[in-house]
Structure formats: structure tokens, C-alpha cells
Amino acid sequence: MTDASLPLLRIRGLAKTYWLEQKQIEVLRGVDLDVMAGERISIIGRSGSGKSTFLHVIGTLDVPTQGEVHYLGEPVFQKSPAELAAFRNRTIGFVFQFHHLLPEFSALENVAMPALIQRIDRGAAEGRAKEMLDLVGLGHRIGHRPGELSGGEQQRVAIARALVLGPRLLLADEPTGNLDEASAAGIHDLIDEMNRRTGLTVILVTHSSHLAERMPRRLRMDEGRLVPV
Amino acid sequence: MALRVLLLGLFHGGLVLVLELVAQRPLGFVASGTRAQATGVALSTMFMIGSGLLLGVRSRANPDGPTSSMLTPWRPAPWPAVWATSAWTFVLGLLGFFLGVPGFIASPEAAGPGGMARAMLGANAVLLPAVLLVGLGAMLGANCRRRTASWVAVGLLVFGASVATTSWLARFVSYEPGLIAVATVAGVGFSAWLVGFVVAWAAGRLAFVELYLTALVLGYALYLTFALGPTAWTAASNLPEEQVLLALALFPTVAMSALMMVGGSLGFLLHGGGRFDPSFAYEGMVAQRYLRAHRRDGFVGTVTVIAVVGICLGVMALIVVLSIMSGFENDLKTKIVGAHAHVEVNKHGDDFTEYADIEARVGDIEGVLSAGAYVFGDAMISTDAGLSGTLIKGIDPAASGPTRDLRRIMEKGELLNLLAPEKIPGARPAIDFPPPPIKTSSTGTAGAYELAVPVIRDAQPLPGNRVLPGIVIGRELSRTLRAYVGDVVKVVSPASEEIGPLGPTPKLNRFRVAGVFYSGMYEYDAKFTYIEMRQAQRFFGMRKRATGVELKVADIDDTARISEEVRRRVGGEPYTVKDWRAMNKELFSALLLEKIAMFVALGMIVMVASFLIIAVLVMIVLQRKKEIAVIKSLGASDASIMKIFVVEGLILGVGGAVLGLLVGIGICAFLENFGVKLDERIFYIERLPVVLDWVEVSVIAAAAITISYLATIYPAMTAAQHPPVEGLRDD
Numbered sequence: 007m008t009d010a011s012l013p014l015l016r017i018r019g020l021a022k023t024y025w026l027e028q029k030q031i032e033v034l035r036g037v038d039l040d041v042m043a044g045e046r047i048s049i050i051g052r053s054g055s056g057k058s059t060f061l062h063v064i065g066t067l068d069v070p071t072q073g074e075v076h077y078l079g080e081p082v083f084q085k086s087p088a089e090l091a092a093f094r095n096r097t098i099g100f101v102f103q104f105h106h107l108l109p110e111f112s113a114l115e116n117v118a119m120p121a122l123i124q125r126i127d128r129g130a131a132e133g134r135a136k137e138m139l140d141l142v143g144l145g146h147r148i149g150h151r152p153g154e155l156s157g158g159e160q161q162r163v164a165i166a167r168a169l170v171l172g173p174r175l176l177l178a179d180e181p182t183g184n185l186d187e188a189s190a191a192g193i194h195d196l197i198d199e200m201n202r203r204t205g206l207t208v209i210l211v212t213h214s215s216h217l218a219e220r221m222p223r224r225l226r227m228d229e230g231r232l233v234p235v
Numbered sequence: 236m237a238l239r240v241l242l243l244g245l246f247h248g249g250l251v252l253v254l255e256l257v258a259q260r261p262l263g264f265v266a267s268g269t270r271a272q273a274t275g276v277a278l279s280t281m282f283m284i285g286s287g288l289l290l291g292v293r294s295r296a297n298p299d300g301p302t303s304s305m306l307t308p309w310r311p312a313p314w315p316a317v318w319a320t321s322a323w324t325f326v327l328g329l330l331g332f333f334l335g336v337p338g339f340i341a342s343p344e345a346a347g348p349g350g351m352a353r354a355m356l357g358a359n360a361v362l363l364p365a366v367l368l369v370g371l372g373a374m375l376g377a378n379c380r381r382r383t384a385s386w387v388a389v390g391l392l393v394f395g396a397s398v399a400t401t402s403w404l405a406r407f408v409s410y411e412p413g414l415i416a417v418a419t420v421a422g423v424g425f426s427a428w429l430v431g432f433v434v435a436w437a438a439g440r441l442a443f444v445e446l447y448l449t450a451l452v453l454g455y456a457l458y459l460t461f462a463l464g465p466t467a468w469t470a471a472s473n474l475p476e477e478q479v480l481l482a483l484a485l486f487p488t489v490a491m492s493a494l495m496m497v498g499g500s501l502g503f504l505l506h507g508g509g510r511f512d513p514s515f516a517y518e519g520m521v522a523q524r525y526l527r528a529h530r531r532d533g534f535v536g537t538v539t540v541i542a543v544v545g546i547c548l549g550v551m552a553l554i555v556v557l558s559i560m561s562g563f564e565n566d567l568k569t570k571i572v573g574a575h576a577h578v579e580v581n582k583h584g585d586d587f588t589e590y591a592d593i594e595a596r597v598g599d600i601e602g603v604l605s606a607g608a609y610v611f612g613d614a615m616i617s618t619d620a621g622l623s624g625t626l627i628k629g630i631d632p633a634a635s636g637p638t639r640d641l642r643r644i645m646e647k648g649e650l651l652n653l654l655a656p657e658k659i660p661g662a663r664p665a666i667d668f669p670p671p672p673i674k675t676s677s678t679g680t681a682g683a684y685e686l687a688v689p690v691i692r693d694a695q696p697l698p699g700n701r702v703l704p705g706i707v708i709g710r711e712l713s714r715t716l717r718a719y720v721g722d723v724v725k726v727v728s729p730a731s732e733e734i735g736p737l738g739p740t741p742k743l744n745r746f747r748v749a750g751v752f753y754s755g756m757y758e759y760d761a762k763f764t765y766i767e768m769r770q771a772q773r774f775f776g777m778r779k780r781a782t783g784v785e786l787k788v789a790d791i792d793d794t795a796r797i798s799e800e801v802r803r804r805v806g807g808e809p810y811t812v813k814d815w816r817a818m819n820k821e822l823f824s825a826l827l828l829e830k831i832a833m834f835v836a837l838g839m840i841v842m843v844a845s846f847l848i849i850a851v852l853v854m855i856v857l858q859r860k861k862e863i864a865v866i867k868s869l870g871a872s873d874a875s876i877m878k879i880f881v882v883e884g885l886i887l888g889v890g891g892a893v894l895g896l897l898v899g900i901g902i903c904a905f906l907e908n909f910g911v912k913l914d915e916r917i918f919y920i921e922r923l924p925v926v927l928d929w930v931e932v933s934v935i936a937a938a939a940i941t942i943s944y945l946a947t948i949y950p951a952m953t954a955a956q957h958p959p960v961e962g963l964r965d966d
Contacts, residue, residue: 062960068960086509087872088509091509091870091872092509095870106861106963108521108862109528110527119869122517123517123866125516127516167869
């Protein structure tokens, strides 16, 4: 069993530098953060302040130039590419601003996709996906393609997909940035509920301070560093 | 920074200069097209690639390159340094040429005609691709990793072990040199494939840099072994030495690296996700959905259709053309085995008198239908109308087995009349003589064939009205000589025992045409003639002797076994045993070569079509950047992404190949059943022959699918190595 005092994520000195036509752009300049299991954290900041890059790096979609991320004490970036893929599959759920559902697949297939990637057989994967869609209130629209769903519904499907394998960490990048206020509130209620039910750890990036305030722990990305609000 | 890179390039250029001078001085600047020059060229290219490699490895400290290590994008080569090195190499080439000039002046004959100009051209031919070679090395060097050298070593070890094992196994295949060569090449090919598979499997990534380096090392090792080894090795082939060396310099490296890529990509697909994962379940589903979606997309859809149609056309053309070639080959084979012996026993020297014994010894081998002795010789045959060379075969017309095929192809006249020449129409004068007392005699070997007893009526013909012996000639010869059944022909044998005042005199005999045969093969119908065995023995002065014993067998594809058994029974030397394949070796190997050339030429269609598959896949990959990133964020491994696009490409390739197979087999079936009439006077065959060989069909299908698979590797690899953040950032 894991040590209760051990943070789920321990981030130390995380830096990310891009080279753009011989010009160095420092996006992250040494981020330190401990995330305890079950925490709900919001990160706000101006566009281009590095919020998304930070999420991508801790979600192992990108590698840091410097620094390390420890997941339950284990250094993440020492894993091989294949191990990182398996880590993303089992441990992390992503929700993006533009839902990023696969347009050729039905809601059910989209939600089942992470399970299929894990080689769970199709029947079992779709069973889980169906349960998950019921949970987000879309049990009646499983056969619809993303194009046939409203913005709020699409984002619900995306959340169902992120959570279908029961990950410990949800990384949400402006999940309600494109939604009207009512739908946005619905999405946040859903995330809160999931957190209550399963102890899911949530890191949510948003530029709306109104929504950020719903989170117990609030941080701001400023000049490539995280500061408490 | 740029200055440092440039200095690095100058340093390596200098290194190339020194190495080349060291390598080429002892070899001497001699005339082009020689072993020394070929080796010099090889060493120069090796140094250029090598210096590029060093350049690339050292440039990795250059922070201008991307730094990501997880996503394995290709790092660019340090091009300024590459150019600097190449410039140096060019200067060196000129310098080398001028250093060689005194040598040319001192001994112009060593350089040969135009030697100097050729040396100059040769030097430039090496120097111009310097940028490419150094660039190749630098590209590989820049993408080396910490453990690259270890993986190359692993690759070399696996290769060595595998080649040793396969060549040990090859010894059990056969002792025939040709088969051993084929088995060896197959073993080397398999070993290259295995190296790719093992390295990619163990490293958990595509490891193309390592594989390519391994192929380069092996290719150069092979080349230098032959170039510096004994001359006999290259002389074993019939080609000029420098052509052999050139082929050795290029072909093995290219072929081995291609096979390693295939093996490597398979190893990665199966084990790249960190565990053995042969499943293509969701990847296949995604691939199908993408293809279906892109069918409606105008441009990609159109190119997709063209790619499939291209593969289909290539496969179809291959099947139809090769089947027609097989048809002609088969026709030839039938005619050859129809008119001739299937297996022949000959004896060294000209004292083959014990032929009856040999006939008896081999006659009862399983699968042998008949064994009969024959006499064979060259002669001139003439009438007033014409003259021709002929190959006369003396046979026993009464032996049913050996003459079975000849009797079948008799067009006019009667073969058995060779035994009873007086029965040939025209043999008897128009004035009827009173019938002599009837006397019966049973000529020919008894037992095997119940002969319709020939009755020799004019046993004592009047002088001047002697009954001429009979001869059977082919239809073409009959036309040339205007000699038909009953006509008299003159046959002159140069070999004769009769000594005249001026030495041996040619022997002249007159024969009456007893029959005309038509084998359908021009050469036979124009050249071969048959006479009765004893007549032939007398005519060629071979009393009681035979040229050989010919065997007819039930299954002509079983002659290898039968020859072996015959060899065992007759006891080897001085007897030689040959089957119809060995007797017509040149003809059949020419046909095979023609077929291979045709296969390669038509295979180009499939190759071109496979480039369209590459184009389609690259377009799909570019359009699907975002989806690829999303699937990766859901936890798909690089190998899994690669599988998606390999499946997409294979659906197109296999689809095209299957369509091509169906259409090709359909066309062949049509030709076989309805046929295309040919002008028999020109083609000597009445209609287009078609033989569908299922081995060939399988080879064609396998080749088409392999080429399609190769086409998928590059786009699929690009998709797999695409950094997911880029796809997600594009919004």
C-alpha cells in the first residue's frame, strides 16, 4: 500500500524551453508542486502563460527540459516510451477544451477506446463505457457520433472517456471554455461528484476565476511559475 | 556556434584527406575499371560515411537540435559541417588526381586508352556524391544514442550466429551447388531479417539507425572480403570483375538494410508496447473507420482508388504474362519430352556394345516405361530440290515403348515400314513381278510388342531394283527437300570407315521416305530423321554398338529420382546419366532468366503503385495529427499507432492484390477456355498457351503484399513518432 503522507505527484524544478527559429522561449521556469491524492486544484493564468504546457508535461505528453515529476515517489520520466504510454492509459485521464472526441466513432466507442487500447475485449469495454455514459447522464445517446451531440454533451462524453478506466488523476484543460454558463456548471458539478465518489485527484486549468473559485486549492501560473492565489 | 560546427567540418574533411591518401597510395592511381580502383572507391565512400558519422555524433552537443529524447524525432544532420567536409573531400579528390598525373605520364600504357580522362571522371564520380555520403553518415550520427554501439554489436552477433546456423542447415538441403547457393542467399536474407526483428524487439523501438549501421558494416565487410580476398572468388561468376565488385558494393547493403527494416518494423509492432502484443483489434477498427471516412474525401479518396487499381493492374499483368510464358515453356517442354528421351544413358568412348544389358538393368526401375538403345549421328540429306544437315537417329521401330511418342506424331506414312521398306509406297516398280514364294519372318524384338508380321515378298529383288531402306523425316525437312512418302533421298555421312585414295571418303546411301512426322517444334521437324537401328549402325560404321540408351518415364517431373536410381544401377563411370532437364539446360535457364526479368519489369508497376500508398498514408497521417495525439493521450503506445497505419496500408495493398489475382486468374481462365488463335506458320503453335502455376501466383501475391507492407513503414513510423503535444497544440 502507498504511504498516506506520500504525495500523489511531487513536481520539482520543472522547466520547459522551446526553440523557435533560434529563439529560446522559456515556458516553464522551475515549477514546484506537491499534489496529494484526492485534491482538487485549479490553475488560472493568462493565455500563453504555460498552463497547458504544464498539464502536458505532468500528463507525460511532453518531456521537461529540466526537473522531475514523481508519481507516488517514482520518477516518471525515467520510464521508457512504452511504459509512459501504459502509465497514461491506467493513471491519467485527460479532458481537453475542444473535447477531442474521435469524429468517426460513436459516443460509446469513444468512451470504450481507452479500455480497447488496454486490450480489454470489446464486449467488456463497451459494457464499462455504457455504465460510464449512464453515470454522466448520456445513457440514451450512446449510438450518436460526436457531431450529433451538443457542446455540453460532447464534453460529458470526453469526461466519461477520461474516467472509464478509473484513473487516479484527472487533468482538465479548460474543459468548459467553449460552453455556456449552464452547461459549464453542469460539467463542474460532474467533476466534483466524481471527486467525491472515487477520491479522484483533479487538476483543472481555466482562465475563468469564477470557476476556479469552486476548487479548494487555487494556483496561478505567472511567468512560468506557479503561485498560490 | 556556426563557427564551431564549421571548424568541426574542416577537421573531419582533413581526416578524410589523410585517410584517403593512406588508403589510396598503396593501391596506386591506376587505370579505372580495375580492382584497385574499385577498392579505392569503396574505401573512400567508407571514409566519407565514417567521417559524417563522427560529425553527427559530435554535433549532438549542439543545442540547436531538438532535445526531446522520449519522442524520438529525427535530429537534423549538422549541414554546415557536412558541406565543409564535402568541400574538403572535393579538394582532396583534385589533389589525388594531380598526385596521380606523374604516374600516368610515366606509364601511359598502364592507364590504358583514355585512362587519364577516365580516372578524372572516376574521381569526380566519387566526389560529387560526397555531400550525400557525408550527409548520410551525419544523419545517422546525429541520431545515435548512448547505446547505439551496443545494439549494433548485438546486431552483428545475431547476424553471425544466424548465418552460421543457416549455412550449417543448408548443408542438409542438397549437395547441388546451385541449391546450396540459393540456400546460402536465403540464409543471409533471413539473418538480416532476424537482426532487425531481434534488435527492435529487444530495444523496444524501431532502432533504424542501429539497423542501418549494422547493414553498412556488414556490407562493407562483405565487399572488402571479396575485393581484398583471392581473385578466384570474384572469378567464380562469369561477369567482369569490376561489375561483380560494384554489385557487391551496393546490392548487399541495400538488400540487407531493407530486410532489417522489415524485420525491425515487425519486431517493433509486436513488442514495441513493452510487452508481446500481437493484437490488432482496435487498431484495425480505427484503420477501417479512417479509410471509410477518407473515401468520401475527394482528393485522398481518388488517390486511394488509383493506388488500389495500380496494385491490381500490376498483379494482374504479372499473372497473365507469366502464365502465358509458362504456357510457352510448357508447350516447349511437352514437345521436347515428346520427341526425345526423358533420361539418357551414355558411355564415354565408342565401345557401347553392352547396351542390351544396360536396357535390361534399368528397364524395370519404378516409373520407367521403356528403355531402348539408339544410334545417333550427323549427316547431310539431299534431293534434287534441296540440301540440309540432319541428325539421324537409329531406333528399333518395333519396340513399342521408346517409339510411342514418335508413332503418335507420325503425320504420313508408317513407322513400321522402316522394318519393311518394300511396303513403302513407290518401293516396288510399276511392273508387277510374279509373286515369289511367300516367306514369313518375324523381325524386331519379340515379346514387348506383337508385331503385325511383315511379309517380305521380294526377298530377292532384281538387280538395279534394290529395295531402299526407309527413313522418317520431319514435316519441315520434307518441305525443304520436297521429299514426300515414297520419294528417294540421298544421305551422306562424313564419318566413314571407307578409305579412298584421298583418305576417308564420305559414305553415301539412298533412303526412301517411309513417313513424315510433325512434332510441332520447328527445330525437330527441320532436323531430325529416323532410320532403323541396324541400318544406322551400318551407315555410321558402328557395328554392334549404340550411342546410348534412352528411357521414357511415366512422370517427367520425377526424372531426378529416376536418374539417381539409373546411375546407381549402371554404376557410374564410364556411364553418364542425364535427364531431359540437363540435356536442355541452356534453353530452360534462358527461359527462367527471361521470366525473372519479366517479373522484375512488371513488378515495377506494383512498386509505383506502392508509392501511391505511401502518398495516401502520408496525407491521412497529416490530416489525422490531432486524432493521433488524442489516441496517444489515451495511452496508445507508438507501436499501437504504427499498427493503425500499417493496417490501413495493408488493406489497400491486400485489396489491390486480391482484385488483381481475381482479374488475372479470370483472364487466364478466359484464354484457356476460349483461346486466342495464333498463326501456326509463324508461331508453330495453334493458340496462345496459358498455364497458371499456383507457385508463381503465390509468389506474385506475396511480393505485392510485401511491397505494400514496405510502403506503409515510413508513413506509419512518422505517425508513431509524431509528438502528441504538436497535435494538441494545433487548435
